[in-house]
Amino acid sequence: MFTLIAAMDENRLIGTGRGGLPWSGITRDKQHFRDYTAGKSLLIGRRTFEEMRGWFRREDRPIVMTRNPDYDPGGHCRVAGDLDDVLALAADSDGEEIVVCGGAELYRLTLPFADRLVLTLLHADFPAREGGVFFPEWENEDFVELRREDFAADNQASPSMTFLYLARRAGSEHADC
Template identity: 45%
Template sequence: MPPPINLIVACGENRVIGQGRRLPFDIPEDKRWFHDRTANTTVVLGRICYEIWPRVRLDGRVPVVVSSNPALAQPGVHVAATVPAALAIARALPGEIMVCGGQRIYEETLPVADRILLTLVHAEVPGDVFFPEWRHLPWRETWRRESADANYRYTFSILERAR
């Protein structure tokens, strides 16, 4: 049986995940959650996410980058031209698979995802990159924790695809 495909994302109520190649919010607790959950996993991500995440190769992460540029490949970094090819590479590697964005990668993997590790920021934030709509799909929440900082209220939750 292939390993489950997990999407890990933080988004606003309006599904915004990015603004000008940056996260639209700075939530230290969410950054810790993200780094802890992706440590020692295979991370599937687009080229821009790869380029702006300097710590991607730390903590045992094995990146699989979706890009048409094979020059991005180097020891410990896999490159695939398409999302299906990236998932095939990820499935052949040991450990969990975590899809880390961006928008197009999420759009193509949401239909085949088994789980979403979601940080829902309870705010409408400005942005130009979005997580695809997931609320109409058959998910069941298996874990949830509410939290807040000085700027935002947010909910961490794990959604499993209802089979």
């Protein structure tokens, strides 16, 4: 089962065009990411992985996606060259849920197979610096809302936001890997 977890603004902006997030220090969202991903198999694009070095804990199970067969992520991280590799690695570690942590290329690759979306919707409009990178558009009718949690703005750096949990609607079959 693939779950995509992402934080985006009102334009589905998720990153700047030169790497990095368009915002900084949104503690509530960071904690939400930690809580949701703890102990699960995490699938991460090589560029995002390099931004997140140092973030992963011993109990996290990152799988780095890259086309470079010689890529060495170090530590306890594993490497996958395609989605078949990912499924094989996740099965080895009893991980039923594979949480896709971005970035944009990985979201585009896996959205057709997604069973769940765990989205932080930031109620703000951040500048798309250097072009920006975006979460792909999803079909609302393909997903059913399981739950939402709304939060008021904490301060200027942390806008009001919604944690939205969507599951693929029965009858809306996703693609097979």
